[in-house]
Amino acid sequence: DGESEDTSSEGSTEVELAQGITEDSIKIGTVAVQSGALSFIGAPYVAGMESYFKTINEDGGVNGRKIELIKKDDEFKPDKSVQAVESLIFDEEVFAIVGHLGTPGVVASQEIVKEEGIPSVYFGSGAVSLTKAGENFFPVQPNYLYEGKLMSKFAVEEFDAKNIVIMYQNDDVGNDGLDGFKDGLKELGEDSRLKAEVAFGGADTDFTVPIQKAKEQEPDLIILYGLSTGTAGILKGMENLGMTDVDTLTTYSNADASFLAVAAPGAPNAINNLHVMGWLEVTEESLQPLNDAMAKHFPDTPINAYTMAGWVAGETFVAGLEKAGDKLSWDGYIEAMNGLNYTDGLAAEISYSEGVREGVTQMSVSKVSESDGTYIFEQMTDFMEFK
Amino acid sequence: MLKIENIDAYYGFIHALKDFSINIEEGKIVTLLGANGAGKTSTLKVISGLLNPVKGSVTFNGENLLIYPPEKIVSMGIIQSPEGRQIFPQFTVEENLKAGAYTRKDKENIAKTLDKVYDYFPRLKERKKQYAGTLSGGEQQMLAIGRALMAKPKLLLLDEPSLGLAPLIVRDIFRIIEEINKEGTTILLVEQNAYQALSIADYGYILETGKVVSEGSAKELLGNSDIKKAYLGGN
Amino acid sequence: MTMINTVVIYSIAALGFNILLGYAGQISLGHAAFMGLGAYVSAYITNTLPDMGGLEYILGILLAGIVPLAIGLILGLIALRLEGHYLAIATLGFGVTIQQVFKEWTGFTNGFSGMNAKAINLFGISLRSRESFYIFSLVILVLLSIFSYNLIRSKIGRGLIAMRDSEHAAQAMGISLFKYKLIAFSLSAFYAGIAGGLYIHLIRFVEPNQWGVELSLNLLAMVVIGGLASILGSVLGAAFITVIPEILKEIPLIGEIRNFSMILTGVALILVIMFIPHGLSRITYKIKPLVKKTRRNKKLEDQEVV
Amino acid sequence: MAIFFQNIMAGLETGSLYALAALGLVLIFRTSDVINFAQGEMAMFSTFVAFTLFDGLGLSYPLAVIGALIFALLFGFIVERIFIRPASDASLVSKMIITLGLIMIIGGLASAIFGIDSYYFRQAISADSIDAAGVVVQPNALFIIAITLVIMAGLFYMINKTKVGIAIRATAQNEKTARLMGIPVFKVYSMSWIIATILGAIAGILMAPTTNVSTTMMAEVHLKSFIAAVLGGFGSFHGPVIGGLIIGILDNLVGMYISLTWKTVIVYGLLIVTLIVKPTGIFGKTHRKKV
Amino acid sequence: MNILTVKDLSISFGGLKAVDSLSFEVKQNSIYGLIGPNGAGKTTVFNCISRFYTPDEGEIIFRNDTKEHNLLEYKTYQVIEKGLVRTFQNVELVKTMTVLDNILIGLHSKTKGNIFTEGLRLPGVKKEEERVKDKVMKIIEFLGLTGLENHLAASQPYGIQKLIELGRTLVSEPKLIILDEPAAGMNHSETEELAKLIKRIRDELNITILLVEHDMSLVMEVCEKICVINFGKKIAEGSPLEIQENIEVQKAYLGGEEA
């Protein structure tokens, strides 16, 4: 049973500690895919989170308490995810769930998390419903719908594109991005700039058709909404079919060097016009702690957008912890989070207040730049919101 | 040439051969007779290495056969035309015959043997391009025998070769068996058609429920009144 | 607890699959689609219908079986023309196709965003808690087991087995392959659909990616590992495939190594096939006192073909 | 018109890769009736080996490829020996389950050894593309198509014209009788697994520039190769190749002229219809058991 | 009265004419033999009658009591309902079933029940199961297989398997059974037993028998009328004596003096 805590009365100094909290430790849990085909998402993600907690622990923990992370592998399956969340709440009796990854699992276990009232911080999911799920839910990363929307704003305002083609990966990620992008254009009253919506498969082996469909429109901007493999495939296909001088803009999921390492060699020209969305301030300096921690604890795990996401999950949770001080009941933590305005981390700003659970809404656009053979992203615009 | 001594063989719990011994001399035709389920087929399986006895010995020209897998035994010159024909249904007639000659190295002579088999069974020659699975029952039987002949074996094991054949062909079969025996192939013949089998055989064994109950030269057996009653009927 | 519940649910699907594979000798690599269909149907119905006090859930689960049953007839028709591997791949293609329809037919399935469903509430008794759901689904499992047990030891069961072992003899004895293949496919689709219908009210969320080839192959593995043509086997197989990976993940230290549980699950699967080739439910037969020597022949004698 | 031919050209290239993967599948199937679900996983593993030799050890491309093929040879041999042969008692579905187990083991090992990241692996031939009347033709694509045809012809010759071919086909029909004819069936199994693994490695290496080297690189190709084999017919080698080409081309034409989002439904629907009309695939022969 | 009339039956495979305008008639309650060299088309004729093949031309009329059935109008599995059953040249049993269950399959078309009554095991089902089992036990007794009913069919010797297959046809109370080489693989004394059994089937169960067989001792002993075919054509028809003396039959099939 998870209802072991209860803030007794406001006046009292002694707060009854919630489950998972002892004098010198805080037990929390995470659920993410760790094995199978999708482990390329979950593994760096969890490593990023864990390396953050390890760093914190090495510095003495939070208010003298070390963070103990219980990891559950749900294989990206909703039933296993529910199972894992249950086990974390009832068997492991964790204090909070941090960084639950994967929309199906997150949505499927939403009800039980809400029912128990356990704080759940950061979701590796673009599910829109999370912003309205309840006071104990703390989404952080922008959802794909929102990102899509914001992309339309950049497309219109920064690129000033007249003929836009959106190529989207035909799955939950891509469809959300597509919907958001269309919504955004509509709100801006610029629907007519979108000339074509072209679907592609994330695991496709031949991208000739979608690229030709895009080419027919003679676009001046292509929105590439898909995960790394498919997006890299499209870029290579564009290179092969001679479509190397069109601007392209892709999602923050691809905003990392390892994506470029895969995409650039096969598309040496097309890659130069690639732009990417970003919600994190990725400068060499801001990434330094992450890079150091990863090199120390997970030298074999790639550092990419997923790793950074995991790191931010850790940052956000700990920020709340620090603010809550010794009021480590669930309500105490939620209360502390409600006044959070965290700006020291990778993300520009993370803030919550009562009833507001928007997560990060500020994003910027970066452009690929090359210096002697290695490609990196360079921030090109300021952080903006869709408003 | 081939000696089986005191073997016991099982299928799971079923004791198929019990303290079983036979001896086949080079150049002879030896026949195994007995009712259904007596163990005739099991004997052939033991020789070919398809059934491993739990005790006893099987030797071929003094060499222990029990340590070899079936395919090795074939290459030593022992081939079988098995019960139930077991032709390769998706091979043509000719491919089946070629499969029979698989272990042979003397390429030129294979063609000669093929001609000979076609001589023995003109029907097979007519149908050499037909898929074996669509042959009639009797045609398949001819093919199974022909395929074994293709190996030019030292010892030929025939399991009920006359099964499903028309009377005219049955007569041919026994003639062919005698003929190849004269050319030097030793033969172990399992037959229901006891009378005909004994008429061409040199020596015979009578089996009952996995045991040899009687043996002797073919002549002796043909003359034995008990055997006459049990296996030869009114013939 | 959710895990035990999923074992019960997969047992139901495996039970139906066993009728198909174990008794009728027909293979399908697309059965996940039926389970998914059942889930969507029940979700759709219980979300659309007004509160009828609980009737809507019964209706939902029933239709979760009946709609796949009807679609299963199509597979039966395919099976009439195809055998063995061709059937396997055709059904695999069928499964992928249906899954694709789940993705694209957003009006019914809400596409990639997935669909939520309510917990069952039967005439005032809520099956929200895992325990009450367990009792409910267990009752259904038992009822369906009895149904298939009855079936296989009477005329229809004999007809299916006869068809499996010799289509020629079956036809000559008056068994219509047409009818019996349709029976086998639609019945197994029915079971899978019911399982899907239960699943949706347990997990309360459904999305298209769950109902792919992997689940279909898992169903196959459950039935084979548990034991073909065995009701107990279906349950054991479902438990094996569901529980083993989770147990392996819990092993301290090594469970943490990336993909270790996956590798070990694979090894466990193979070991079961090698040492208990006829399935977990027949584990006792394996301990035969008789000579080990017959191995070489056994290999050659019983070449079972499904 | 150029667009149409561009689609055909691309379809031929991808179709060839499906075909290559399918040939390995068909070879194993034809010797032992086993559907090897792990074919794609094994191909992925071999490709990782090639990539590691190339990128990690710095071997030249041809040397890395040769090294990977040698690895594939051993790999196929070992898999057959350790996992398949000891289960020769088991029924065919059981063997299918073994290959499912292999997917988990090989997939799991691959990410444990090579990690979960994706890597770019170069094309076999990196010459500039040729423009033929508006159709972009990649020399690498021509190379892939050619290699597929050569391998198909080689297998065709082996199976239909050589003694090994007789052994393979006889083993497939009836292992027991094949042994009674003196055919060393275990060598045949071993050999077919080895060749199939090598074919998979070739397909994987040629696929890598498109899908990148990663643990999931073969998922789609593998599925398509099944469909190719069944569509063309398991009974021959030209069948799967033509099946692969048809799927490659059809995928593109349906995507281009009908619908990108519904193309999977349409293409698989066509597959099922084709099978109902021609139950053993386009080039398959029906061998009905005689009553 | 003729129970079976085959008229101008023809079928070919590729270029091969397996059965060529063949006509013959089988009298009710008789034992009729169909013989001929290997590959003459006997099994093919049987396959046409039992509807495994559809002939290119010709008619097959089966008379059950007063009703006439044009068999070509029916599907394979419907033939048994009309009162006609067959055995197979290569024994086709359900290997994993007991002797009893195998014979029960013969009663399939005469067992009541559907998926609901059986799945729910409604009251009638148990009774029906008992009824059909009784019938099977009677046949088992008739064939002298008592005691074997719960043994696995596949582990029985070949001769017994053939009897089980015979039992499976008899249990459906047919009017006509067609037997493809029932004596193949049997030795002399077993064949004699079989001859007696075939006669008993006709006399005690009133079943007409059409059989294909290469064992001349059996054919000559039991058949009243014999039809000889070669290359799918009828070359002779008559009593056993007439057939044995027919020169053409001797040349094509029997092989001179040796019979």
Ligand SMILES: Nc1ncnc2c1ncn2[C@@H]1O[C@H](COP(=O)(O)OP(=O)(O)OP(=O)(O)O)[C@@H](O)[C@H]1O
């Ligand atoms: N594969 C098997 N599994 C179980 N029992 C078997 C098997 N093969 C044969 N038997 C049993 O072994 C015994 C000997 O059988 P075998 O086949 O050697 O007899 P046979 O003399 O060849 O008879 P037939 O004249 O019927 O061919 C019989 O009791 C038979 O039932």
Ligand SMILES: Nc1ncnc2c1ncn2[C@@H]1O[C@H](COP(=O)(O)OP(=O)(O)OP(=O)(O)O)[C@@H](O)[C@H]1O
């Ligand atoms: N499906 C088929 N395709 C091609 N030829 C066939 C097919 N079925 C039968 N045949 C041929 O037709 C002829 C008649 O075959 P059938 O089986 O009727 O002979 P049968 O009289 O029963 O001979 P047997 O006494 O040897 O069993 C044979 O020559 C056979 O090869």
Ligand SMILES: [Mg+2]
């Ligand atoms: Mg025998």
Ligand SMILES: [Mg+2]
């Ligand atoms: Mg015949």
